[in-house]
Amino acid sequence: MTRLAGKVAIVTGGASGMGRATVMRFLAEGARVVVADLNEANGAETLAMARAGGHGEDIAFVRCDVAREDDVAGLVAAAEKRFGRLDIAYLNAGVGGAFGPIAETDVEDWDYTFAVLARSVFLGMKHASVAMKRQGRGGVILVTASIAGMVGGGGSHAYSAAKAAVISLIENVAAELAPDRIRVVGIAPGVISTPLVHRGRPEKFEKQFQQQPWPDRGEPDCIADVAAFLASDEARFITGETVKVDGGLLAQGIALWGTGRDNSFLKSAGVNRGTTGEGMVVRHLGERKS
Template identity: 60%
Template sequence: MKRLEGRVAVVTGGASGIGFASVERLAAEGARVVITDLNEATGKAAVQRMADAGHAEAVDLVCGDVADEAHVADAMDRAIDRWGRLDIAFLNAGVGGAFGSLLETAVEDWDQTFAYLTRSVFLGIKHAGKRMGEGGSIIATASIAGLGGGAGSHGYSAAKAAVISLTRTAAMELGPRRIRVNAIAPGVISTPLAHRGKESNLEALCARQPWPDTGQPADIAAALAFLASDDARFVTGETVTVDGGLRARSSDVLGDNSMLLAGRTGMNRGSTGLKSGFRNTDR
């Protein structure tokens, strides 16, 4: 029997990268999945890819903004309306966020970074937790950037650190109801958000990790499948690092933030379909 046979999941940011790989893995493990994504075009393409792979009846799609409470509630309700239950919530949606010097960062870019990366996780925990009843697994995508300095921009790192802290506190509240709350902290993973259409953008970072291969979305999906299953029944409040050993090296292994040194500031909106932007600074 498949590990997640009969389970129902919601995956935010499920149309590409880590999110889509996780949808594929959950379906392969027997789960039915509601995909949410802001980018309607990639969302529909993801559903078609799943249908082509023989999982047409195992997926559904709700498009919208994970920072909007009504959308998050609707996505969780869709799972219950379609399949009668909600067992797994993978709160994965994200953007690169605000980058550049703190002294030059626009307040609206900082706030939007936290909306996409942290408020979305709060809303996912809130609305999944309400609907899970007695038992379930909530997993958030954090980052090694949230575990120390130098692994990401200021806003991204701070927002992911908040996700890690929220994971712990939510696990304390929801544990008595047998709802487990954990996070996954990826390292350098080959996704559109990370390489921005050019795989060579990851070469310098990958060269610093002990493991010789570049991390793939499927590596994160494998960790998700474990945390979502009964194999992890006694695991909650944890952040599982999946980074090819990158953090096992010295704390400054990633060096200074290259975007900060590039003399630019702006907002990276990743694969949301919204336009990213930057401006040059005097640095």
């Protein structure tokens, strides 16, 4: 299939997990792709995989801190310079962010969570839409949201609040950009087997993978499949929507991490910086802050 033939895409957080799977799918569908990520080692691995698949000329890597406006503006400019246009911006970069009881959440960790998960989406929408309007051919802005932003019990309070903000942003910006034929669409994953979720130990999180009614584990390719469809002209009448890709998890009601005081997010506090290459901070409650 080559339903993205001739298209140019940006994928933030594209060097691992769902982002990397989507990069490979976009390439297979005929797109040229700029991979943006903070983790340069993962970026090099992704480029090597693409070259091994015969897509060496169709891919580029840009180190990008998606919470910094200069980096995001530079990313869009790099895509235009390298491939001459921008048709698809998949704003996928994310981290687990701050976790722990509300009284144990440091404001710096809260701000970091919103910077990576929400401000980055605002910045991506801002600069991608400017380029797409200037080109006058429309475009697609995809965003990784989360079912955690749709209901309580799907993640930490900071992560869930940031994703709820993103879902609202998708709806509002979709209405604004529709006259320019720029679609804005979200994907809300459930539990997907990525390094962000299992941190290299999927067996430790087997309980979360088994919560959903659908019997198969969610894999990054499940998200890539939906992203490829939503980015294509087959989805040309879909905008302002956030599509759940969760194996029916939200349909049955969730408490992924336990309930009440048994909620695993409340047994420690800190911040999960995902696959950025930066260290995770964990404070077991009862210990003094370092």
